[in-house]
Amino acid sequence: MYFLFTYTLFRCNLTSFRREYSVFPSHYVEPIYRKDEQEALFRSEEAMNIAHQQVKPAQITDTCSEFYDARVLKFINTIMRNGDRKLARTLVTKSFEEIKRIQLQRYHKAKTNEEKDNIELDPFVVFHYAVDNCTPVLQLINCRKGGIMYKIPVPISPVRAQHKSMKWLIEAAKEKDDEERFYNMLAKELVSASQNQGRAVKWKEELHKKCQANRAYAHFRWLK
Amino acid sequence: MERTVGQPVNDSFLRRIRKTHSRKFSTVVEVKDEQASQVCSFRTAENNPINHNTDHIARLYTVPIDIQRQIFQNGGLPGKFMKQVTTFQECSIMVRQPAIEIISYLNQVDYTRPVNKYVLYGKFGVGKSLTLCHILHYAFAQKYVLVHIYWAAHWFKDMKEVATSVLSPGCMDLPIDAGLWLKHFKFQNSKLLSELDLKVSKDYVWNQREMTSQGTSILELVEFGMNRIKYACGVIDALIKELKLASIAGKCKTMVVIDGFNAFTSSHTRIRNDNKVMVLPKQVSLAIPFFDITKNDWCNGAIVVTVDQTANKDRRESHLPRYLLGKEGFEHLDPFIPVLIEDYNIAEFDSMIEYYKDRKWIRNITSSGQRELELITNRNPFVLMDQCKFL
Numbered sequence: 001m002y003f004l005f006t007y008t009l010f011r012c013n014l015t016s017f018r019r020e021y022s023v024f025p026s027h028y029v030e031p032i033y034r035k036d037e038q039e040a041l042f043r044s045e046e047a048m049n050i051a052h053q054q055v056k057p058a059q060i061t062d063t064c065s066e067f068y069d070a071r072v073l074k075f076i077n078t079i080m081r082n083g084d085r086k087l088a089r090t091l092v093t094k095s096f097e098e099i100k101r102i103q104l105q106r107y108h109k110a111k112t113n114e115e116k117d118n119i120e121l122d123p124f125v126v127f128h129y130a131v132d133n134c135t136p137v138l139q140l141i142n143c144r145k146g147g148i149m150y151k152i153p154v155p156i157s158p159v160r161a162q163h164k165s166m167k168w169l170i171e172a173a174k175e176k177d178d179e180e181r182f183y184n185m186l187a188k189e190l191v192s193a194s195q196n197q198g199r200a201v202k203w204k205e206e207l208h209k210k211c212q213a214n215r216a217y218a219h220f221r222w223l224k
Numbered sequence: 225m226e227r228t229v230g231q232p233v234n235d236s237f238l239r240r241i242r243k244t245h246s247r248k249f250s251t252v253v254e255v256k257d258e259q260a261s262q263v264c265s266f267r268t269a270e271n272n273p274i275n276h277n278t279d280h281i282a283r284l285y286t287v288p289i290d291i292q293r294q295i296f297q298n299g300g301l302p303g304k305f306m307k308q309v310t311t312f313q314e315c316s317i318m319v320r321q322p323a324i325e326i327i328s329y330l331n332q333v334d335y336t337r338p339v340n341k342y343v344l345y346g347k348f349g350v351g352k353s354l355t356l357c358h359i360l361h362y363a364f365a366q367k368y369v370l371v372h373i374y375w376a377a378h379w380f381k382d383m384k385e386v387a388t389s390v391l392s393p394g395c396m397d398l399p400i401d402a403g404l405w406l407k408h409f410k411f412q413n414s415k416l417l418s419e420l421d422l423k424v425s426k427d428y429v430w431n432q433r434e435m436t437s438q439g440t441s442i443l444e445l446v447e448f449g450m451n452r453i454k455y456a457c458g459v460i461d462a463l464i465k466e467l468k469l470a471s472i473a474g475k476c477k478t479m480v481v482i483d484g485f486n487a488f489t490s491s492h493t494r495i496r497n498d499n500k501v502m503v504l505p506k507q508v509s510l511a512i513p514f515f516d517i518t519k520n521d522w523c524n525g526a527i528v529v530t531v532d533q534t535a536n537k538d539r540r541e542s543h544l545p546r547y548l549l550g551k552e553g554f555e556h557l558d559p560f561i562p563v564l565i566e567d568y569n570i571a572e573f574d575s576m577i578e579y580y581k582d583r584k585w586i587r588n589i590t591s592s593g594q595r596e597l598e599l600i601t602n603r604n605p606f607v608l609m610d611q612c613k614f615l
Binding site: 065066067092093094096097100101104105107108121122123 | 312313584615
């Protein structure tokens with residue numbers, strides 16, 4: 001009995017070589033759930049290639065809604081703690097509402113048409129500006145050379161840079177008094193970051209400054 | 225990498241020149257805002273609810289700011305709607321079928337007969353309270369004396385203070401709530417009452433030293449209640465009786481507007497007496513006068529109430545009046561005219577979306593996006609407001 005069991009395990013390992021954690025085998029194709037992407041797929045030859053392949057089921061957050069934004073979804077996931085997506089989603093929606101209220105108040109206060117045109121009322125656009133403005137281009141990594149720890153500036157990957165910028169925005173919003181609400185502070189932070197102000201942008205600039213100061217060690221990157 | 229909001233567009237300079245140019249040299253007369261709003265499909269320039277009729281259905285009218293301050297100063301508009309009012313910088317209410325129906329009834333009814341009762345009912349978030357606000361504005365414009373409770377459940381759920389009643393033994397007083405209601409009453413009616421100059425018909429003795437003698441004006445009675453909130457509940461009782469008498473005598477017209485009336489017939493309150501036993505609404509001295517005024521033993525007035533699932537704790541499964549009021553409450557209000565309020569129809573939904581676009585609350589929404597909103601919200605006004613918040 002035991003022999004048979006080990007034999008099957010061995011066979012399994014022979015066929016796949018690597019144990020997968022996912023329920024779905026690796027030859028399953030990722031689902032395409034946006035309508036425009038589907039249309040583009042059917043127009044191309046790619047559709048014929050994957051026509052008879054097996055497809056993974058769509059995730060709970062995958063939607064063909066008009067109001068879907070991949071980056072906002074990423075932001076929701078970054079805020080999320082303990083898998084509480086509902087709460088994270090509420091926080092982001094409420095802060096977007098607050099962005100609109102802040103911007104509309106400024107819009108009504110503005111006297112000339114030119115001033116009014118300059119105020120961005122779309123919370124999604126404000127959010128994108130804010131994340132773009134907080135995205136760093138370099139990062140510092142630690143490196144031990146001759147018993148001394150050096151901080152070496154290296155280029156940062158786009159995914160990591162975006163994550164860092166989102167983290168800064170959230171962290172900046174979390175530094176608040178007890179009476180203040182997180183979503184209100186986040187809204188204020190997003191609005192000010194979209195205008196290149198605020199704490200999150202400052203942290204990015206500080207990092208850039210540090211990288212500039214440590215530029216003498218930059219060549220350690222190749223010496224490792 | 226770095227971008228800022230509102231980078232100047234290339235042709236903005238040219239556009240500016242064109243704008244100033246046309247303003248200076250064009251012979252076209254500038255269209256005024258009022259005229260422009262008349263052309264709008266989703267707005268009506270008719271801001272007086274007396275003139276509202278079926279032509280104005282599915283359009284929004286704006287409550288003038290001074291009237292809004294006078295009627296809704298101490299509450300009346302729902303909290304979330306109030307937030308929209310401050311953001312949009314105007315208080316716009318949609319003219320809808322049920323409000324028009326009740327207004328037309330009020331215009332045609334024979335006021336020498338006993339009062340009619342109108343009960344608004346509907347699912348959560350269909351706009352019962354805002355319809356009530358529209359009718360309240362109508363009553364204000366028609367110079368009714370307003371007896372308005374903006375949310376009856378407040379008294380039994382989050383009351384300020386509870387005391388044993390001196391004037392009506394065996395009952396509980398809510399002195400601070402009663403004082404606040406008197407303030408609300410005075411705010412809404414002070415102008416009208418000073419014009420009408422109603423007098424108290426008999427002596428009311430509060431204690432050995434203080435009394436309100438026959439012939440003092442009603443406003444003085446109200447002010448006494450506001451200053452001595454220990455007797456505020458008794459003052460409300462007296463005030464309601466006086467208003468009934470005055471209406472029967474034809475001195476004034478009275479409009480009773482109560483939001484969430486089924487809170488009065490609920491079998492659960494958070495009020496406890498000295499022995500820590502729950503007190504039902506009919507043993508609360510503040511509620512008794514309002515039971516009294518919703519009877520139909522008087523004339524020259526009207527009663528408009530809503531029943532709401534969220535107003536009571538024990539009955540929440542259906543929105544129908546018989547279930548929400550219970551047997552006793554139903555028999556108390558019977559006979560009444562039930563008015564159902566439903567979700568938006570297509571025209572109302574479209575004009576609401578247009579209104580949101582006009583107020584810049586949502587921008588550049590595609591037709592398929594609008595269709596999606598329609599499906600998600602099922603055209604429910606409250607859910608629509610909620611869904612549009614983050615767009």
